[in-house]
Amino acid sequence: MAPENTSAPTRYVRPEIDVAALTAVLDGEYAVIRDLVRDNLTTYASVLDEADELTADAFRERVREIVVKMAATGQTGMGFPAEYGGGGDVGASIAAFETLAFGDLSVLVKTGVQFGLFGGAILHLGTRRHHEAHLPALITGELMGCFAMTETGHGSNVQALGTLARYDAASREFVITTPDDQARKDYIGNAARHGELAVVFAQLEVDGRSRGVHAFVVPLRAGGEPVPGVRIEDAGRKMGLGGVDNGRIWFDGVRVPREALLNRFADVTPEGVYESPIDDPDRRFFTMLGTLVQGRVSVAGAGIGVAKVALTVATKYAVRRRQFGDGDGSGEQVLLDYGMHQRRLLPLIARTYALHAAQDVVRGQLHEVFSGPGDDARARRRLEARAAGLKALATWHATRVVQECREACGGAGYLAVNRFAALKADSDVFTTFEGDNHVLLQLVAKGLLTDHASEFEDLDQLGTVRYVTGLAVETVIERTSAHKLLERVRDLLPGGDDWDREAGLLDPEYQLAMFRFREEHMLAGLARRIKRGIDQKRPAGAVFSQVQDHVIALARAHVERLVAEAFVDRVRAVPQGGERAALSLLCDLFALSAIEADRAWFMEHGRLTVQRSKAISREVNDLCRKVRPLAVDLVDAWGVPSAVLRAPDLIG
């Protein structure tokens, strides 16, 4: 099919892709661990059938068994110190988790609960005594545990948890209590069946004084039965993830020794004196929470992995299935030769590549922060914001991709045997767990508002303490000048105010300037709106809730800019050749289809003329036609093991 617009003077040469070479680019430094996971996935590929065939109980046992067997290969312990039997490589642990998302997602999520959440909390919130006591057994999976944070009445607001941990100086014990049903621990993975220990987040009370949320190691079961004072209920059937035993937990005066407090950031002396190296309670709380950031990085990577599986199946189906004949011989076209089908799938492939590049960046930052020499507060904050934002965009992307791909595979996509049923049901909750996406984007935006003000004044307190609590932004915004902000926005355009009207659409600098302009403009606009509300003496909460759609839009724009920058950087780092040429096409397709999707905003804000907006849509069509013949290579390069594609009716 010839491109409609044949006016371009340079002849386009279709890139030749060496799939193995492209896989090597994508796998990067973690090729070895990723291949180990691929092998493990292939070895245990029968779990995808077992999810359908086994009873709920038997499937849970099977998933546990697989998790333990995979642990024995070293796959799941990469993030723990070598001295306890781990791999000592945080980045590799994330890469392994991303790859594990190609397979059954109950196995993935149980792995995340056990090694990421439970193990991560012991590692990052505990000290040597906790590490020595628990890490060796939990790394092998012999000791299964829970991360008991969320409560029925408190999902996103961890600071308001209701569970109590009162220090009894007489017995040198903490007494853990669930005061009411709103404070029961809820949706807790590993709770309904396998968890023996739990890291329980509770309000610490010492000598009658509340000290905020802290974490405690609390026994849940002994010999398979709940210990006295612990009541556990199965959370029941879920939309998916049937292999994960989620449950609810109530504590009725459960006593644990003083040493059960995970005391890296705060401790209680035997006599009942509270001590912490961090004076400010908010700051302490967010420092503790911040160490758990790898959960969000993991889920972001898992979302990207899920999207790869769905797109691999749908792409292979689309080059196999023939649309019905139209009487003139063109009916021999396969689905992917149709313009609409290209539009449905190819920009999603491009966006998946872009998110992959962004995930590489976040994983790298995580690795540095957790493996680097010192404690760089700025780097931690940047990582937390990036992880939150990417988690939101990547998991929404996964949900959208799975739905589009299911529909693109027609009725066969609805049969359970063809992978989509499980993929859809299992991954649906990604948008909610490890932080609801809308709440996460609000955190991102609040961080931006606060950071941004810091360029005008010293913001040490606000920057660190109120960074996440955020709603005190009005004090910041009051002092910033909207005028200055808009000047700064203009400076973003490398060739002056009119430059972007003439720059080539395929110039990455043009594309990035568009993303940057949008973000800065939204940030300035939001700051102005909040300031206006505050000036009118309206309560901050009401002001914030009224501009909430602008808040979310800003955060999306911010994260999308980071994604675009990561992808552009990534492409530039690849040596010239077929792989780079293909990635370059994808980068253009990602950037222009993202700009196209928001072209109304760009027109409304003077950054896009009507003519140029239409030219972008034509360019996206043209890019789709260029990516079309590369599509199968591009999905193959992700390296989803064929054993886990499991779509016999769709791709054989």
Added chain:
Amino acid sequence: MAPENTSAPTRYVRPEIDVAALTAVLDGEYAVIRDLVRDNLTTYASVLDEADELTADAFRERVREIVVKMAATGQTGMGFPAEYGGGGDVGASIAAFETLAFGDLSVLVKTGVQFGLFGGAILHLGTRRHHEAHLPALITGELMGCFAMTETGHGSNVQALGTLARYDAASREFVITTPDDQARKDYIGNAARHGELAVVFAQLEVDGRSRGVHAFVVPLRAGGEPVPGVRIEDAGRKMGLGGVDNGRIWFDGVRVPREALLNRFADVTPEGVYESPIDDPDRRFFTMLGTLVQGRVSVAGAGIGVAKVALTVATKYAVRRRQFGDGDGSGEQVLLDYGMHQRRLLPLIARTYALHAAQDVVRGQLHEVFSGPGDDARARRRLEARAAGLKALATWHATRVVQECREACGGAGYLAVNRFAALKADSDVFTTFEGDNHVLLQLVAKGLLTDHASEFEDLDQLGTVRYVTGLAVETVIERTSAHKLLERVRDLLPGGDDWDREAGLLDPEYQLAMFRFREEHMLAGLARRIKRGIDQKRPAGAVFSQVQDHVIALARAHVERLVAEAFVDRVRAVPQGGERAALSLLCDLFALSAIEADRAWFMEHGRLTVQRSKAISREVNDLCRKVRPLAVDLVDAWGVPSAVLRAPDLIG
């Protein structure tokens, strides 16, 4: 929360809604049958739990039992003639089906298969002998049957089915054969277990000559076992709809008597002479298919019903659940007080009301066409196009609404006990069955291209024969003048070319003019593109596939215009008062949020200035704030029985 824009001179008075009165408006002339279904749903509400608790086999039996019991109340037989035990009211049968969609969707789909597809085929394609033989028993559910159209290799392209029906004049029998696995009947409801008879669509061959696809009544089972020559396989577990026994069927020389041909539109004499009152084979085929249009009308209505359930749960949750405290007292706000949450849910409520109004129109047309005195070909064509288009928009709406509502209910929305798991898994296939949505929209667009040309010339042949086959549009387009079309577009603006720049955003005539302009402009643009391609001597199929995204966009614009007109008309017909005022707000919210969603297009085509585009977004926000206090009444008015809401953790 005061509206941000307080410049409006007229004081806004919040409407008072009488919920029962609004329900009466919505239920319309079918209040009695809808209430019967509501009662039945409440009686059998335990099926929602049983879907989780029973084994697959037991649940299928339970669903069958409920379908039969509901049939005994007269609910499911409304569409059949009274002389056979039916209710003789086609419109009522659709209204009943729409209401049934509030409950378990396996019950809904099995009802649709049995009474709509199987029963409908017997009724509309058969003659008295078939009616007398089968209708009485199938109306009670005593005789269960299948609608065996779809084949593995032929989903949307029914004319290319592979199953053969050869007439053997010697024995006066048809011999039904499945030539290969691509021609096996697939995804057939009632096949795996309960179906005793099937209406089988097959290529009729008489005296060595192929006569195209016809329908035959073929026995599948006797005494619960497949009859000789029939092989049946269970389609296996699906994403949802576990209570429907979908299966695959192969025929190996199965002999049925000559009378098994459903002979309303064609017959074979005992001697083997083919006869039909409709000479043209394409026309005959589409006339036969056209009688089955009620399936699409039913699914559209079911999609709207599903959206109502999801929105009812999410809205009630959103006025109950409190967001976390923000330290200034505003934390007492419930979720629905947040701007973003309003933006997420309220335009979806408005669109659901709009689709309800459009469904009323299509149901009314269906009723007229099938109950009216004569055979009005034009009315039939209009109905078929509307049914196809509304089915696509309504089912996509359902998928989107269920997803948004699930996420808006957080982690609890993921638990199976809270209805969303089933709602999502069961309704997912709506976008695919009874015609893939993208394929349906292509049919709609082809109809528009053809119809549109008919204003310039006599189009009797094309209008009827090529209406659906469509791809011969080039012959039409060649003769039309793009220039004339654009003039016609201008005439759509009631106050001249500039009128819409000044008209009030809340003027329904302005809103409708925008929808009409978009549709006509897209139609003219598409015609031009196709003509250009044809002029360049490129094959029609390639041209069409390249403009496929424009085709889909046109069809969407067309259907959305019809929806807007239906809603505006509907509001105008309601007497002044609180209900009308509320509907009027919803109508504005629907229209403006639809225009907002496509504002890039309107700006690109000179119909919206930047200022006006921004004004529309502000107006949508303002409308959301006005609808907010009415939200619970608005969802209550849909009358989803509380027994089927089944979301104990979300709404108690």
